[in-house]
Amino acid sequence: MPETTSFTASLKNGTTxxxxxxxxxxPEKPGFGGISLIIFPGGGYGKLADHEGHGLAEFFCAEGIACFVVEYRLGVDGFHHPAMIEDAYAAIATVRASAREFGIDPRRIGVIGSSAGGHLAAHASVAWDTYESDVSLRPDFTILCYPVVYMDGDFCHEGTRTNLLGENPSDEQLSATSVVEHVNDKAPPTFIWHTVGDEAVAVENSIGYATALRVNGVPFEMHIYQRGGHGLSRKTELAWTTDLFRWLREFADGRLMLAK
Known part of the structure; x- marks a missing residue:
């Protein structure tokens, strides 16, 4: 499939x-050992932010990384959980099944998400064994940009929760989508960045997810910057992409390890 020719993804036995x-x-010249990124834009499950989707794809593609921007279903269109996670897994399954066609390594497919897209990326990283597929649904690595991980409590982003679950979610729904509760030792290696100055999604979301990874022995790297608001992506002078490229090279070379 040629560059920027969109396609429809599918998931075996998708209930919705x-x-x-x-x-x-x-990219014309693939780099980083054939790794690729499946991108989930942010927008609070109410919209899809272009700079966190196609904008990131153009940037990473120019660096030799194949990217796949997912237009997943949204709460404002009347869709709620599990529509979003099923769309995420449909994208992962279809890209992995078509890896040879795209010229990527099926064992080096990562997910990246920003804000609510970060929630979707994290959710895809911890719930992959709950769906059937002819190929693995587990992302090989995860990149979280100022993610939402809580669906209840002081650090929950209420707009994201409402769009994902509706006005009156049950305790079961809240628990199922509070992804920090579902991290285990099978979660993928993860790169996280956030800012203390984010007044929309509290930095405690990233800290909480990183803590869960640490407890379960999952390799991760986290960068917390003092200043900066929400939804930055690449609209910032913060050096998160510099650190990310180093981390991706370490992943491609098989050098990601827990600190001793």
């Missing part, structure tokens, strides 16, 4: 018929 639109960005 997932069919997200995925737009590929395939």
């Amino acid at each position: 018929a997932p069919s997200p639109t995925v737009t590929p960005y395939i």
Whole structure:
């Protein structure tokens, strides 16, 4: 499939018929050992922020990384959980099944998400064994940009929760989508960044997810910057992409390890 020619993804036995639109960005000269990124834009499950989707894809593609931007279903269109996670897994399954066609390594497919997209990326990283697929649904690595991970309590982003679960979610729904509760030792290696100055999604979301990874022995790297608001992506002078590229090279070279 040529660059930026969108396609529809599918998931085996999807209970809500997932069919997200995925737009590929395939570099002319692949780098980083054939790794690729499936991108979930942010927007509080109410919209899809272009600079956190196609904007990131263009940036990473220019660096030799194949990217796939997912247009997943949204709460404002009347969809709620599990529609979003099924769309995420549909994208992962379809990209992995088509890895040879895209010229990527099926064992080096990562997910990256920002804000609510970070929630979706994290959710895909901890619930992959709850769905059937002919190929693995587990992301090989995860990148979280100022993610939402709590669906209840002081650090929950209420707008994201409402769009994901509706006005009156049950305790079971809250627990199922509070992804920090579901981290185990099978979660993928993870890169996280956030700012203390984020007044929309509290930095405690990232700290909580990193703590869960640490407890379960999962390799991770986290960068917390003092200043900066929400939704920055690449609209910032913060050096998160510099550190991320180093981390991705370490992943591609098999050098990601827990600190001793």
